[in-house]
Amino acid sequence: MKRIGIIGVGEIGRALVQGLRGAGSPAPEVFLSPRGARTATELAEGYDGVHVCADNQQAVDCAELVIVAVRRQNRHDALDGLRVDKAEVVVNVMAGVANDDLRSILATDAPLVRAIPLPSVRERRSVTVTYPSHPAVDALFEQLGGALTVATEEAFDVFSALTGTLTTHHAYLAALTSWAAGHGVPAQDAERYVRGLFQAVGHALGDETRTLQQLAADHETLKGNNERIRTTWFDQANASTLDSALDGLLTDLRSMTTSPSG
Numbered sequence: 001m002k003r004i005g006i007i008g009v010g011e012i013g014r015a016l017v018q019g020l021r022g023a024g025s026p027a028p029e030v031f032l033s034p035r036g037a038r039t040a041t042e043l044a045e046g047y048d049g050v051h052v053c054a055d056n057q058q059a060v061d062c063a064e065l066v067i068v069a070v071r072r073q074n075r076h077d078a079l080d081g082l083r084v085d086k087a088e089v090v091v092n093v094m095a096g097v098a099n100d101d102l103r104s105i106l107a108t109d110a111p112l113v114r115a116i117p118l119p120s121v122r123e124r125r126s127v128t129v130t131y132p133s134h135p136a137v138d139a140l141f142e143q144l145g146g147a148l149t150v151a152t153e154e155a156f157d158v159f160s161a162l163t164g165t166l167t168t169h170h171a172y173l174a175a176l177t178s179w180a181a182g183h184g185v186p187a188q189d190a191e192r193y194v195r196g197l198f199q200a201v202g203h204a205l206g207d208e209t210r211t212l213q214q215l216a217a218d219h220e221t222l223k224g225n226n227e228r229i230r231t232t233w234f235d236q237a238n239a240s241t242l243d244s245a246l247d248g249l250l251t252d253l254r255s256m257t258t259s260p261s262g
Contacts, residue, residue, distance in 0.1 A: 019143070
C-alpha cells in the first residue's frame with residue numbers, strides 16, 4: 001500500500017507513523033485525520049510524506065488502506081456518514097469494537113480487519129495480532145515487527161485481554177522499587193537497577209528457541225532466591241486470581257463486541 005489514512009491520531013496513530021517512517025524500505029504516504037490535531041501537526045512537520053487532512057473524509061479518499069484508531073465511545077461521532085469505497089481496506093484498531101459493528105457504521109463492502117498494534121510498533125519490534133488475514137494488512141504489520149493472524153474473533157478477544165496486563169507489569173516494577181526504597185535504598189538507585197534487571201529479561205525473551213517455562217527454569221536454581229519468590233508469592237492462589245481477572249476482562253470484551261451498535 002502506497003497511501004495510508006489514519007483516523008484518530010493518538011498514541012497508537014503516532015507510533016504507527018513513526019514505525020512506518022523508520023522502517024527502512026520506501027515508506028507509504030500517510031494522510032492523517034484532524035482528530036488529535038496537535039499530534040497530527042507534529043508528525044506532518046517532522047516527517048516527509050505525512051499530511052494532515054481537512055477532515056476524516058479526505059483522509060479516507062486519499063488512502064488505499066484506512067486505519068481507524070478512534071476511541072470506542074467516539075466511533076459514531078468520528079465515522080457516521082463516512083464514505084468508504086469497497087476497493088479500500090479498513091483496519092479496525094478500536095478496542096472492543098467488532099468488525100460487524102464497524103461495517104454497520106460505515107455501510108461499506110470494503111474488507112475489514114481487526115488489529116492490536118502496541119506502542120512498540122514505533123521501534124518495529126511488536127507483533128501485531130490481526131483478524132481475519134489480509135495480505136495488505138499482514139504486509140503492513142510485518143514491517144512493524146510482525147503479524148500474528150488468528151483464526152477466529154473469539155481468539156482475537158483472548159489476545160486483546162492479554163494486552164490488559166501491560167500496565168500491571170509496570171506497576172509491579174514500581175512496587176519493587178518502592179520496597180527497596182522502604183529499606184533505605186535511594187529510590188533513584190532502586191529504579192535504575194530494576195529497569196536494568198528487567199530490560200535484560202526483555203532481551204532474553206527474544207530467544208524463541210526456549211519456551212517461557214524453559215526461560216523461567218534456566219534463571220532459577222533449586223532452593224535459590226528466584227524459586228523462593230516464585231513459590232511463596234506467585235503461588236497457585238495468585239495464579240488463580242490472575243486467571244479470574246483475565247476471564248472477567250474477556251467476558252466484558254466479548255460482551256462489548258456482541259452488543260448492538262450504539
